[in-house]
Amino acid sequence: MKTTPLTEKHIALGAKMAEFAGYNMPISYAGIKEEHACVRNDVGVFDVSHMGEFIVKGKEALDLIQKVTSNNAAKLEIGDAQYSCLPNHKGGVVDDLLVYRLPEDNCTEGEQAFMLVVNASNIEKDWNWIKEHNTFDTRLINISGETGLLAVQGPKAADALQSLTEVDLKSVKYYSFVKGQFAGLDNVIISATGYTGSGGFELYASSDQLAQLWDAVFEAGKDFGIKPVGLGARDTLRLEMGFALYGNDISDTTSPIEAGLGWITKTKKGEFNSVEIFRKQRVEGITRKLVGFEVLDRRVPRHDYIIQDTDGNEIGVVTSGTMSPSLEKPIGMGYVKKEFSTEGTEIQISTGRKSLNAKVVKVPFYKV
């Protein structure tokens, strides 16, 4: 099993560890509910160094990114980040990702540089996919191995971290970043992004400096109630916001249009993989849709449970579910036939043994 630069620290902290995407990762430290509340109310720190990072650099770097991603990367200024996805050739999704437009200090005249941040479970698949499409004058560099990533999330994140940097953290806008000095380290990417909905930063640093960064972050945050948070709470936090998880809610066989990711599918930006399929889906409509739902009985919906209409006919499948720690009720997401996708529609979730009453609701489930 692979490790992150912090695996030993997690074990020393007494974290419950488990394999995730081939890495030995912390699932929880003090308990999912407590860690979840810590991020919603104060500030929490995730080691997400398992995520993959690729550098795309060259005169035609933007052309390659425009070809393989669905969002319009031409809109990015240096210092911007963008949520996007890699469509396959069948209208499905190879992965979802963040695209960063990097400063051009290491570029020669006419070159641009981007960083793509991809899911740990898809690093190899994405790498091969992007490489296959690289018919452009641009280089691809996989820096996943040398790159560590901490997500410091929660309403007190900026205050907790401010003593570590000259960069005015509160002025870093959502989905933008600054590359600068942080905790005495050079060239840290301080990115106002995250997967929790509670605000905060993602800090990209070199792997061999990550332990130092971790210690500095906890020292700086100690008066703000800072705590380590595992992948368990990462899942409950993202699900409360209705954020899709690759492998659950989006996959090689789901369209971004069906998944409610039409806003990152810019079918007018020019040609890219599967654009014709997405244009057609825009015009002709789709037959199923990813929706959020609340279970009215106190049972928790789980991935792969069947969704039924109130007569028990199969209309879809659950892709994610949990007991929402903030709302204290069971919530989930799943694909349903389009006619059942309107807010308020009564549906049933079959556990195999019984059918639970549920209703379609708007996401986010939780308003921060």
Added chain:
Amino acid sequence: MNFPVDLKYSEEHEWIRVGDDDTAYIGITDHAQSELGELVYVEVDTLGDEVAKDDIFGTVEAVKTTSDLYMPVSGTVLEFNPKIDEAEDDEPGLINSDPYGDGWIIKVKLSDPSELDSLMDSEAYQALLA
């Protein structure tokens, strides 16, 4: 982890404590609660029923996962612990904090006490986990 010697254990990680008159308390082991993580809800939909050995008598919901509960031996479900029942005190976390005490799940009347012989003692159960 703690596995009291006065209990019997099943391969499905339930424990049973036999009392007087062929009644017994059933819960899940310290190992099971630790694997499941924080419990958020327990459902027992077999109250009053006679449930055969190895059949499902209820379900536990943790934040991350759902797990069915299996009868270690055949019996009639007499009681669902009111401390963890949602309709009463609703404290499923007792199963995490005190799995062999306040976190018991059901009280049963044994149908065939000789079935107890098929279960493991503390030592055998720990060997199963090792």
